[in-house]
Amino acid sequence: MLRIAYFGPQGTFTEQAARALAPGEDLTPYETVRLALAAVREGAADAACVPIENSVEGVVPTTLDGLSDGDPLVAVAEKILPIHFSVLTRPGGGEVKTVASHPHALAQVREWIEANLPGARPVASSSTAGAAVGVVDGDFDAAVCAPVAAEHYPLAVLATGVADVRDAQTRFLMVRRPGELPAPTGADRTSIVAAAVNRTGTLAELLAELAVRRINLTRLDARPTRNNFGEYRFFIDFEGHVAEPRIVDAMAALRRRCHLRFLGSHPRADQVAASVEPGAANQDFLDARAWAEAVVKGEGA
Structure with a gap:
């Protein structure tokens, strides 16, 4: 049985994603994303499930930073979950003066709270499940949680299916130490982080290496290096698998231009096949190399 760390405590959307990505495996919650990743690096877990981006609130900065710092980890699978919340209170109810959740969750139910709990004060917590624990302990009156939280905590469901944006989604990654990668499927995603010299045109030059090979980006984010003010690392996701000649060719070119960290190649959860333009197929790269x-x-x- 594999040991899977996940961003907890019990009752988070990350637990739901971990259940889907590693059914039947031994799941252990960790208080923060960094602790879950550290468990893998230290050998206390075989893999970790962590959130990477939300369709409403964008990327999860702690996950990006956690993957770019420390010993390398690579993503081997992903899961996309629709995000609809449950609002939990103590049995017996009472006036709801405070409603707690993770900041990303609060942002996704702001309109619902204003309409249905107009007197409630939103309070940020470390996680959605942490908010549920706070309700149990009497720190808050209500918690905005993943529906699975109702299975773990002795709380009443005030409302469920709550979301200001009905088609909101969050993408989660399963990451582990470097090793054999999943085989390419034709509908894959590759992730890298690039740290380049801070000068005019640096990002344009990096993106040009992908553009000239007709490789389609799926995400681009920048995070400060925390070493020198104004210096950034670029987190780039694009279609394709590192085992493909066209992707290898692009990554080799990027590596010549900057410090590059490989963050994984794995099947896309949405199963969208890579778009390949004429002259940019893997066989075209093989033929050119052979010539x-x-x-x-x-x-x-």
């Missing part, structure tokens, strides 16, 4: 090698050997022109 160049023949020229070097004096066998072609």
